[in-house]
Amino acid sequence: MAKLTGQCLCRSVICEVADQVVYSMKHHCSDCRRATGSAIKPFAGIAIEKLRLINGQDSLMKNGGDRAHAVHCARCGTLPYSLVG
Numbered sequence: 001m002a003k004l005t006g007q008c009l010c011r012s013v014i015c016e017v018a019d020q021v022v023y024s025m026k027h028h029c030s031d032c033r034r035a036t037g038s039a040i041k042p043f044a045g046i047a048i049e050k051l052r053l054i055n056g057q058d059s060l061m062k063n064g065g066d067r068a069h070a071v072h073c074a075r076c077g078t079l080p081y082s083l084v085g
């Protein structure tokens with residue numbers, strides 16, 4: 001099965017996810033703009049169970065509650081993934 005890999009700017013957080021995109025969107029609400037520092041946040045929706053953190057478990061900063069949150073690298077601020085409730 002094809003996998004997508006990603007890493008943050010400082011390379012502390014490395015994650016891998018199955019290439020099983022269910023939907024893709026560009027969101028431009030005020031929360032997405034604040035979280036990214038950009039006019040839009042483009043993202044692909046993939047079931048969270050398909051995500052595997054390869055490195056950086058101790059470098060994560062979770063912003064939000066258990067059901068929905070954004071996960072940033074605590075060192076460089078990159079937003080590698082978020083959980084949509």
Ligand SMILES: [Zn+2]
Nearest residue numbers: 008010073076
């Ligand atoms: Zn980082």
Ligand SMILES: [Zn+2]
Nearest residue numbers: 027028029032
């Ligand atoms: Zn948004």
